[in-house]
Amino acid sequence: MAHDEELIRDLEAKADNVRRNIFTIFESSQMGHAGGTMSLIEIVTALYFHHLKFDCQNCDWLERDRLVLSKAHCCEAIYAVLVELGVLPKEILSTYYRFGSPLQGHADRWCTPGIDYSGGSLGQGLSFANGLAYAEKLKASLRPPSVQSSMPRYIRKDNPLYRTYCILGDGECHEGQVWEAAMFAAKYKLDNLINIVDYNKFSLDGPTNEVMLLEPFVEKWKSFGWYVIEVDGHNLRQLVDALDLACNLYGDLKPKCIIAHTVKGHGIPHWEATHVHIGRGEDISRGVEEGRAKYGHL
Amino acid sequence: MATYNKHVQIGDRVMAAEGINSGMIKAAEKDDRIIAVLEDMGFPGIGWFTQNAPERVIECGIAEANGAGVAAALAAEGFVPFIHSFAFAAVSRACNQIRQSILQDRFNVKILGREGAWGEPGISHNHIEIIGITRVMPNLVIVNPADIIEAEKAIMAIADYIGPVFLKIEASPPPLKIFTEDYPFNLGKAYTVKDGKDATIIACGYMLTESILAAELLEKEGIDARIINMSTLKPLDNEAVIKAAEETGAIVTAENASIIGGLGEAVATALSEYSPAPLIRVGIEDEFSQSGRITPEKDELKAHFGLGAEDIALSVKECIAKREKFNKKNS
Numbered sequence: 001m002a003h004d005e006e007l008i009r010d011l012e013a014k015a016d017n018v019r020r021n022i023f024t025i026f027e028s029s030q031m032g033h034a035g036g037t038m039s040l041i042e043i044v045t046a047l048y049f050h051h052l053k054f055d056c057q058n059c060d061w062l063e064r065d066r067l068v069l070s071k072a073h074c075c076e077a078i079y080a081v082l083v084e085l086g087v088l089p090k091e092i093l094s095t096y097y098r099f100g101s102p103l104q105g106h107a108d109r110w111c112t113p114g115i116d117y118s119g120g121s122l123g124q125g126l127s128f129a130n131g132l133a134y135a136e137k138l139k140a141s142l143r144p145p146s147v148q149s150s151m152p153r154y155i156r157k158d159n160p161l162y163r164t165y166c167i168l169g170d171g172e173c174h175e176g177q178v179w180e181a182a183m184f185a186a187k188y189k190l191d192n193l194i195n196i197v198d199y200n201k202f203s204l205d206g207p208t209n210e211v212m213l214l215e216p217f218v219e220k221w222k223s224f225g226w227y228v229i230e231v232d233g234h235n236l237r238q239l240v241d242a243l244d245l246a247c248n249l250y251g252d253l254k255p256k257c258i259i260a261h262t263v264k265g266h267g268i269p270h271w272e273a274t275h276v277h278i279g280r281g282e283d284i285s286r287g288v289e290e291g292r293a294k295y296g297h298l
Numbered sequence: 299m300a301t302y303n304k305h306v307q308i309g310d311r312v313m314a315a316e317g318i319n320s321g322m323i324k325a326a327e328k329d330d331r332i333i334a335v336l337e338d339m340g341f342p343g344i345g346w347f348t349q350n351a352p353e354r355v356i357e358c359g360i361a362e363a364n365g366a367g368v369a370a371a372l373a374a375e376g377f378v379p380f381i382h383s384f385a386f387a388a389v390s391r392a393c394n395q396i397r398q399s400i401l402q403d404r405f406n407v408k409i410l411g412r413e414g415a416w417g418e419p420g421i422s423h424n425h426i427e428i429i430g431i432t433r434v435m436p437n438l439v440i441v442n443p444a445d446i447i448e449a450e451k452a453i454m455a456i457a458d459y460i461g462p463v464f465l466k467i468e469a470s471p472p473p474l475k476i477f478t479e480d481y482p483f484n485l486g487k488a489y490t491v492k493d494g495k496d497a498t499i500i501a502c503g504y505m506l507t508e509s510i511l512a513a514e515l516l517e518k519e520g521i522d523a524r525i526i527n528m529s530t531l532k533p534l535d536n537e538a539v540i541k542a543a544e545e546t547g548a549i550v551t552a553e554n555a556s557i558i559g560g561l562g563e564a565v566a567t568a569l570s571e572y573s574p575a576p577l578i579r580v581g582i583e584d585e586f587s588q589s590g591r592i593t594p595e596k597d598e599l600k601a602h603f604g605l606g607a608e609d610i611a612l613s614v615k616e617c618i619a620k621r622e623k624f625n626k627k628n629s
Contacts, residue, residue, distance in 0.1 A: 118398065177363040
């Protein structure tokens with residue numbers, strides 16, 4: 001499905017605003033998961049500003065799409081989006097990592113409005129997303145008979161009550177639990193579940209595939225029973241098209257996996273060169289300086 | 299014959315797990331939000347579920363980490379998932395998942411962990427450390443019912459309670475039927491099975507049976523022991539412990555689990571903080587369990603670990619002697 005130039009330009013502008021908010025966070029905290037956050041910008045931008053069914057006035061809306069950020073250390077990206085959406089006030093950005101702040105070091109459902117999943121310990125988000133997606137199937141089957149499809153519940157062709165999105169890091173795909181979860185989603189035909197892997201090719205100890213071999217990655221997901229779409233994770237047009245396709249395929253009884261090829265520390269030369277994972281002090285300030293020079297202030 | 303509290307009528311030995319089955323069916327009939335989360339280890343009352351509500355059965359296979367995450371999210375969406383497997387699998391194997399995905403957000407997930415301190419399967423399945431492991435976890439309620447009646451009532455109670463619960467189901471040997479049908483199970487409250495003035499035995503799970511037998515042995519020697527059933531291990535009913543310490547001055551705890559981190563330590567903490575009194579902990583020392591034959595005539599592990607009625611009775615007498623020694627020293 002082709003999207004018009006204007007939409008893509010608009011999303012690119014939003015992505016830049018999200019980056020600027022992230023720089024504000026880092027300027028105050030002087031530390032953060034810079035690399036994995038920057039690789040995520042276009043993915044969260046496409047989701048929140050084009051795709052997700054989300055009510056900024058009512059983050060607990062029962063029919064909202066659910067988003068599970070499994071790589072919850074990169075919550076800076078979500079915080080930046082929630083500020084851009086007006087869910088959180090701008091001033092809050094400087095409280096990241098501070099005692100009593102709603103912006104915890106890792107995403108926390110209790111502390112921050114608009115967060116669906118508390119994470120930090122990696123490899124667990126897809127299981128939680130499975131539960132959310134299964135619950136949607138259950139709720140749909142419990143709808144009043146008058147609105148229930150006469151078809152068995154796994155082959156309803158109408159829209160789900162809500163969709164569940166999950167964002168996995170590539171490093172956390174080394175966890176066995178990710179593959180337990182992958183089997184579960186296929187077994188229960190969770191076609192209302194869309195998983196996006198931020199495949200930025202680097203984890204803390206080095207290149208992800210040297211730390212532990214993930215490849216052939218696409219084939220792995222396919223062999224686990226998933227419908228796989230590969231995109232350039234920094235190309236908003238490809239991302240929105242892939243997300244649209246994943247939604248339109250609803251009813252095919254398959255969970256969807258979008259493998260987004262990304263660059264760790266994307267857009268910031270120092271962070272790209274160092275494949276920064278968690279940055280502190282000089283690493284952060286130099287990257288933010290480069291970012292400000294490129295993207296400016298809001 | 300000892301005089302018991304009015305909700306106690308000692309009967310024959312019967313597996314407490316039968317009460318888990320009937321309780322699960324009653325709870326699921328009453329509340330259609332209850333979901334059975336299986337981890338390839340069966341489920342209490344599964345026949346009812348498959349016949350009446352197959353969509354409320356989720357089979358996760360031998361993948362307990364994923365099972366915990368799925369259950370957490372079901373609870374987030376308003377369902378009441380019950381996970382069932384061996385305690386070493388459902389709880390220990392998925393400790394970090396339970397901590398992050400269930401307890402951090404205090405999701406309404408119930409975990410039924412099977413197998414007690416002894417049995418034929420050996421070290422792996424005789425997960426004697428489980429109470430210590432779970433007691434340190436915030437937001438988690440821990441229950442260890444003592445007989446078939448209490449098991450059923452405990453399941454009904456935890457289904458009504460909003461919040462995460464770990465319930466330990468003991469596999470063997472069968473305890474006595476202890477309680478009457480109108481026994482009032484209160485989550486978080488101890489129950490005095492038998493009053494007594496000379497010492498108090500505080501027990502949980504199967505060890506309540508051995509404690510009752512111990513009290514009968516002691517009675518023949520003229521010692522009047524109180525018996526408290528502490529089926530909720532967390533939060534602990536501190537008031538019952540303090541009252542027992544003040545009124546009897548000697549406490550023996552009895553658990554078929556490691557004495558490190560278990561009931562004995564919980565009681566020790568309450569005593570030392572609120573009402574110091576001599577204490578002896580009957581349980582398994584700092585070691586692993588092993589395989590052993592269990593027949594009505596012979597229980598090799600009970601004998602090996604010193605968990606029988608005779609052992610408890612001996613500990614009560616030792617504890618009374620300790621108290622007398624303290625009293626003498628302080629007078």
